[in-house]
Amino acid sequence: MLSFNLLVIICILYTCLMFCIAFWADRRAERGKLNWLKSPWVYTLSLSVYCTAWTFYGAVGYAVRSGAEFVVIYLGPSLIMIGWWWSLRRILIIAKAQRATSIADLISSRYGKSSILAALITIIAVIGTTPYIALQLQSITQSLWVFSQVESGVYTEQESSWIALGIAIGLSLFTVLFGTRSIDINERHHGVIMAIALEALVKIIALLAVGIFVVWGISDGPQDIMAQIISSEIIDKEQSLSRWSVLIVLSACAFLTLPRMFQVLIVENSDIKHLYTASWAFPTYVMLMSLFVIPIAVVGLKYLPSGSNPDMFVLTIPLAFEQHGLAILSFLGGFSAATSMIVIASIALSTMVSNHLVMPIWLQMQSERAVVSGDVRKMLLFSRRIAIFTIIFFGYLYLKISGGSEALSSMGLIAFVGVVQFLPAIIGGLLWRGATRVGAILGATIGFIIWGYTLFLPSFGLGIGFDDILMSQGPWGIGWLRPQGLLGVSGIDPLVHAVVFSLLFNSCAFIFGSLISFPSPIERVQAAQFVNLSTRLKSSLAWSEVLDKGEELLAMTQRTMGAQGAQSLFRAAAHHQGKEGYIPDITPEFLELLERELSGYLGSAMAHAMLVKLIGGGEVSVDDLMAAANEAAQLVEYSSQLELKSEELHKTAGLLKDANQKLKVLSEQKDEFLAHISHELRTPMTSIMSFSAILRAEAEEGTLDESTLTKFSTIINDEAERMTRLLGGLLDLSRLQNTEISATKEDIDLVELLEQAISYNYNERVDHELTIHIDNNDIGEKLYSNKDQLFQVFLNIISNAQKYCDAKHPRLKISAQRADDEYIYVDFIDNGTGIAIQDQAQIFEKFTQLKHKNPRSGAGLGLNICKHIMQNLGGDIAYLPAQDGAAFRIKIPRKS
Template identity: 55%
Template sequence: MVPFDVLVLVCLAYVAFLFAVAFLVERRARARPLGWLRSPVIYTLSLSIYCTAWTFYGAVGYAVRSGLEFLTIYLGPTLVFVGWWLLLRKLVRVGKAQRVTSIADLISSRFGKSSGLGALVTLLCVVAATPYIALQLQSMSLSFAVFAADSSEGWALPDRNATGLWVAGGLALFTILFGTRNLDANEQHHGVVTAIAVEAVVKLVALLTVGVFVVWVVADGPADVFARIRASEIAAWEIQPGRWAGLTFAAAAAIFCLPRMFQVLVVENADERHLVTASWAFPLYLFLMSLFVVPIAVVGLELLPAGLNPDLYVLTLPLSLGREDLAMLAFLGGFSSATSMVIIEAIALATMVSNHIVMPLWLRAARVTGDVRGLVLNARRLSILAVLGLGYAYYRIAGGGAALAAMGLIAFVGVAQVLPALIGGLYWRGATRLGALAGVSAGFAVWLYTLFLPSFGVGVVLPEAVFAEGPLGVGWLRPRSLFGAEGMDPLLHALFWSLALNAGVFCLVSALSFPPPVERVQAAQFVDVFDLSRRTRGWARGGAEAEELLVMAQRILGPGSAQEFFRAEADRQGKEGFLPDTTPEFIDRLERRLAGSVGAATAHAMIGQIIGGAAVSVEDLMAVANETAQIMEYSSQLQEKSEELSRTARALAEANEKLTQISIQKDAFLSQISHELRTPMTSIRAFSEILMEPDGLPDELRTRYARIIHDEAIRLTRLLDDLLDLSVLEHGAVQLQESAATLRELIDRAILASNSIAPEREFAIERDPPAEAVTVMTDTGRLTQVLINLVSNARKYCDAAHPRLRIAVRAQGEAVEVDVVDNGSGIPRESQALIFEKFARLTDTTRAGGAGLGLAICREIMGKLGGTIIYVPGQGGAAFRLRFPRQLPRQVAGVA
């Protein structure tokens, strides 16, 4: 005999054990990567929350009542995992890419981040999950009652309702403790998932043990069991093809539409590759869970007195044979099945309720002020209590007598209403928000009317007259024979009409409505999720202030992780501090990050509030414009407009790119100047400190060091002169002095001025005096400056043993070309593009003696003179070509 208090103690100890598992894993998860705790095995085991108390206890009852029909519940998921694995992979990929937190979030996000749709799906899921949660409470109360009835001591089992209440309360507590510890739903609940994986093992072991006991201890092995099956009434059940197909379909939809399945399948998924293992391991788990259902049912029918609830054979069979240990194991198995389901379902529903109902309402009511985190967490906690409260209420009102399986199927058909919008959203770009809203609403309504409300019993919610004659006497609206469909199985009837109307309305409205740009962008994101080249572009760079965004993000993510995120973003942009530029990429990532906490639609709304309410950005339209093929189907006017906008957007993007480039160049320039100034200053400071020391240096050294200081001071002056010159040239404040001279005079002057550089070197210069006789009317001083620069450079850098410089002049109509070519090794190909940039000095400083600004100055001057300077490769040395008009152009002079 198992005393009641021992039973309660065992339950409490088991829950404490789960608690410890969850706690230790959470703690480990914070300390280091989870390793095997995040393996495909844990993932597969966590998927087994599909097998609830319904499967554990109810399958045997189902077999007794309807023969092999219970297999459909396993068949549906198996078909999906084996046959339509790609759908699951797409779901997981989309879920990760969009940081989806629940199935309502996925649908809302797909259809233009619609908050209305999110709320509708949430409502549907909560209503559909209610009977399912009631079922778990019922199975646990029943299993308690079995032990009570069996006990000869006759321990008084508290009121069955009280048991249900205690169980619901306990589960709510556990869920709140572990489901709402952290806010970011994408941070995942490692602890809880591991705990339910443990529970998955317990329930499998329990069911297999009872099965083995039945087959090999009670019966005489498989052959005997098969003989008994043939003799039993279960063998006599005939398969009804309609029900089989319908139930298999509903179970197949349930495996990814049920909120808790979506939670473990998509949200808690750590690695997409885990699906590969799950695709065979999960069907295997289901197979093992179903293996002994029929033997237990058959032997139970034979041995147990008629009238005993077949839903509890797993428990009563070992008890009636005096095997309390087995019964206790079975009890724990059932307990595991029920608790794991309720915990995950409550977490999933609470996330949905707080993100899609509480937060949007609250956001509408008040501006974002104060700490949102507390509010979100409390909303989740209250939602968990509400979800379990609803389940308990349903259990009180309707759950008392109904068979476990029937209650589960009501939930299956309910969540299947998400299916058309989900599949349509993933595979059909034309699916629209209005279509999804209309379809889900229609299916939801039909399901409520034909299945959910009638489940309370005739006359409880819907009056008897409605069942017999239809509402207001309209016969074709009777809840069990809609549109005159008489004699159909009620479940099949509801499944057929709800989904047919749902899908029909969804397709029709989608086809008739035209989605706004945001929705079209999302459609492309979902349908083409495997086409990774495309990226979401949620917001254009608006007037968003990074600071305001940071303040908001801190409220949602907490100061620590918000600052870390902003700092990482700033770092990525190469900036210091916590305030990155509000580039579209950054805003996009921020939106996704926030979506992990408060849902996509809410995050979008919050960022929209700060950015200034521009719901459609230019970049959104640009993304839309990419879908040209589809736009062709619509008006050509829109196409033109989109193209025009996309041109504008491109132009803006280019301008933006250029500005960024300039800003980067400016930073690099300042940093270069700092380097160029500090280098000579270093020598000056070091040697002046040496000279300042009292103990006398030898005169020779003293002179040498003073000369270094002198030379470096001159170098500094030259650098400053060059900088000023360049600055004046670049900013257009230069006054050109027009005068006439022949090129010969100018070249003479340039050669003379360059003679002081490396005077010890023999330097041959080839010229062509007749050609140089050409007269130019320009700023001859500036032109000479350019020539001096080129000749000096040749003197400094030409590395030939016998350096030679060739200066060639050609008159070409109104223009003149001057080539300055030396016989050194020239400029390496990879550097040729750089030489006209500031500080693009190629060799070391001292040999050059310049600051690396000479050619940049030359380029500026030639521009002012209406000409060009280019490097001419392949001339057997460094070769520069000047080309400029003989007469300084008016407009150039005017501008200057």
């Protein structure tokens, strides 16, 4: 006999397995071993979140009630996948170019990065999805309930509500754990997707197994089943053409606009080519899902006692025939379908809620400085986690309040109609340049209201005043306002009625709103990008050049993307401009790039708003707009080759100018350096000559006493050593410059070497002792490099901190991290004032000594020597801006 407790244990074990798989996949992805995590098969399987518990269990019930009509739910998406190249591909390309994080983000991005529109779409999506989540929770409790009946009353209905709560909490934890590890939308949720893909397999295997059992186990093969179908009542169900066509269109549209589908189709897509595979594999998947639906329905009707819930046939048939293994498999299939929907939907919605509702409010409350200093990252992750819990809890609450069953069974289609309200704004935005923000807001709002009035609210029934009188006579007796007979249209199916009216009014309002309003400049630029798939019309037009905000921008970006990502982005941009270091020129092009990158984390509306807050502007001038218009008109004649050539020439000229300037500066610096060196050599020489002459004179006169002799000869010796050190530095430099030293390399323990360098006696006069702290988080690195040279570099950096860190209690923090497989970074960050931005570029040049610094300290060679050493060792050293103090990053290759 199948024990209910055994089922619960299996259920928990299965959940643990999902945890393990998600964890394992995330670990693999972290190590960069993506291989088949990026496979088109995983992508295709992940698309099956479309098939929720509603389709897993409910399709059979649907078939019992309405015959073959259930197929439409699968036909729509299949049509979209098969015809992907003219709709899906286009949306995918644009969404990727815009770094869209969600459906709300994509739409708001098209309409001038409007925060209001994004918030509106988010709210609609949350309202439309909550009952859907409730439906999934219900299906799990219901299936558990079915099992508990076998053992007759293991728990009461009251307890089943607690089970639902437990499941909701468990799913929230899973989602938070694997869905909010990182905020970058480009770093995909490999763990979650892997688990979803596996659940997709469980789903299909379970359904196929039940189907095969029904056809060959209970009946006598296909012929027998066909005979049963023909003689059953299902075949006689009347099919309405209008419902079929509306439902096909509806499911096709919902496939594109459901937040969870956007998440798996677009956001989690790593390669556009995966659509090729999915375009035939996904229709095959749903075809297999629907293959045995009618046989199961027919067999269920025939063998199970009348009055059995057809929505549970998939589970009750195996139980009735005492096939407990199969029943458990079927239960796991339904469980998979429900959990995968909840997880993905809550990830998608939490991204929308945090980016479009929480963050804008947060930003409103912050000053400009906070954009730079506030920890955006923490805030985002925190709000996402809270949102996930809240959304799933709402689903649970909805289930508890609505009491489940009847109200929920039709919820799948109702939710579809809700999210389809986004469609006019999307399609219009892709095809029509004249579509505006006002139109989109108007259309979506009106569509949403009509949906609520004609379909969503009536589904609650009496509880909220939608009683029979209202339904049959309209509010205040106004007949043409009846929820299911607007404008006096009556006698059509309520669902068809709702779809037609909501979409009709939605589209009309959208077109009307677009025609009467004037698009803002940013909207025009975005419209051109969406409609023409054109990247030539840069949204960089929105930015003007800013000179001095580089460091603040970097600080802000670090707070959003994390230090490593931000630094490599800025560094790459600077490098592209032919500059050293981490701060590129803040050109409009760079700002555009930055905005797009930030969009991947914050959504386009927020990314734009944050940049505007920090640097101002962000609007397009009339001149730019004229230029944009001209460019658009000339697109056909446009020669991209010409542009490329002139850009190249421009770049070369710039490089030459830079080189010339550099030479000039170098020559001046050389003179200055020689003067400096000669001064540095003459000073100790003066003491030596003077004291030695004194000693000689006193010795001749015989007046020399012991203590004077000791004192003066000590000075002479000290000063001679000082000269030797200086000469040593000069020699190091010239040797490093002129020869490639074939450094003998050996295994080095990084911590050990750092500690040696720290404990070295620096013999410097300092006012305050420098506190040095090794942050040995990730520092247990073994290196293969030249020990002496690396030691020299560490010494130089540490002694610099000792000499120049001007904090009252100088501290130096040393930390190491692995950059990738090839390099590690060792960062030295002190708590002083740091180096002014205008000086950062030249500190590694020879002869540079910053003017305001203590002239006693050296010849200005230390950092230059470090640079040479590190380059010889195949690494590098750079100044790290936007830290708390002076910060140097040494990049060391891990292998030779």
